[in-house]
Amino acid sequence: MFPSVQVKRLLRQSGLRARKSLGQHFLADASVLQTIVEAAELSPADTVIEVGPGLGILTAELVKRAGHVVAVELDTKLASLLKRRLASPPNLRVINADILKVSPSELLEGTSHYKVVANLPYYITSPTLRHFMEASPKPSLMVVMVQKEVGEAIVAEPGKMSLLAVSLQAYSKPRIISHVPAQCFYPQPKVDSVIVRFDLLSEPAVKVADMDGFFDLVRAGFSSPRKQLHNSLAHSLGMKPAEITLLLKGANIDSKRRAETLSLEEWARLYEVWQTAKKS
Template sequence: MEETEDKINQPSLGRETRTLLKNAGLKAKKSLGQHFLVDKRVLGKIMVAGGVSEDDVVIEVGPGLGVLTQELACHARQVICIEIDANLASNLGARLSEFNNVTIINRDVLDTSPSDVLPPGQAHYKVIANLPYYITSPVLRHFLEANIPPDLMVVMVQKEVARSIAAKPGKMSLLSVGVQLYGRAEIIATVPARSFHPVPKVESAIVRVASYPKAVVPQQYRNSFFDIVRAGFGSPRKQLINTLSHGLGMDKASVLGIMLEAGIDPIRRAESLSIDDWHRLWCFFRAGKGEG
């Protein structure tokens, strides 16, 4: 259930953050969308949502000054931090030198496969992160579509993006389908802008995505599945029969026949379809094209 933080006042963590930045000669980089979490109660909510235990391997994206990293390191078996900012990565290494279960990797997460950083043979892990707004969607896809996807993702994202991720039929988007195909998404809490330094212009939210134990669409068919979904959302306000016909380059009569077979009303709009609807529609399109 979505929860709003109304009274946030954690000056000690805010002062600590500003002091750390000043002493290290660092500043938040707008180009990297850096906003450091300064609210201990929000930090606690992230940890509870992640349910981190001593058996867990956790990948943290964009650890920044290591506020979340320290909490993770105290509970997880291993924490793997991927930080693109070389200065922050270096500073973090010095600050967390007392922890022997923390690995810091100075790389772009989008160029880093989970299998490249996980311990050999490690098939289970969690992703817990305060994500820069501008890379939210790419990072989610990067992990959910990986050869070794996480069991769980708990991420801080822009509030409006969180609502899209966890949307129900009637308000679905391409992002909603792109995440919910892989797992159950829910908003844990909304977080006010003042919980960060520097203060962003928008509110944030903690989102949890629990991966399904078995893929809804096998990996080798994901491109064809999303070809149909992207076509459907090509003109969200138009009826599906029109968007699918145009997006897939098919005549309306053929599309109509497939939609009726799938039990999908042709006048519906893409935002109204559930994951099950899209899956069923994709199956009938494949059958109509004679694909195995």
């Protein structure tokens, strides 16, 4: 156990405090740490990128199991503390940077095989996940802590799909590993969390010619998620409702359905019909 009182003491001794603006909630439960590390299936052959290492509580476990750990911390004071606290083991590099402004290739020093393990700050969860999903090279595996509501949205099935779910499931198979109560953190957040494991796919789950164009269509569909699909698509794509109805019919999709009900396969089918119509 790494109780919250120890987290408080470490912050106080370092003259630091959790910064709400950076979504800092420090994990203070050893059993949760072990769940994260075990889910990542680490070995000495692995390189790990950790996002937002904070006080280094998870980092200390990662360096014991992985061959190399690159910890990327935006907070300059925390990055400095991390270097001092862990005494810079030879398999750890601490980078003071914004993860969204650094490509994985800049962090990896030659290797293309890596994993991402992180207790993600809530406010950058979605952009960080997309950052790695769309990166080159992509990680082989991601194990991250996220807000419970976000985690449940990520693993949603048709009927409760979202733009986030489509964008992540297109590149990976996500599943919730464990639920983590708010009291496992200091300061305690207002919501519970979940640990999500993403197994990255070697090829996208949808077979389309242009993933950017595919996501243009998906974004258009979710632009007004409470509206029926033919209305949101017509508005966002600048097409007549009758034209959209024909597209949906061609993809065998009821025009009265909402975007949240479509599967990845249906989005891919609709994209192909849309592309064919644009060429005619």
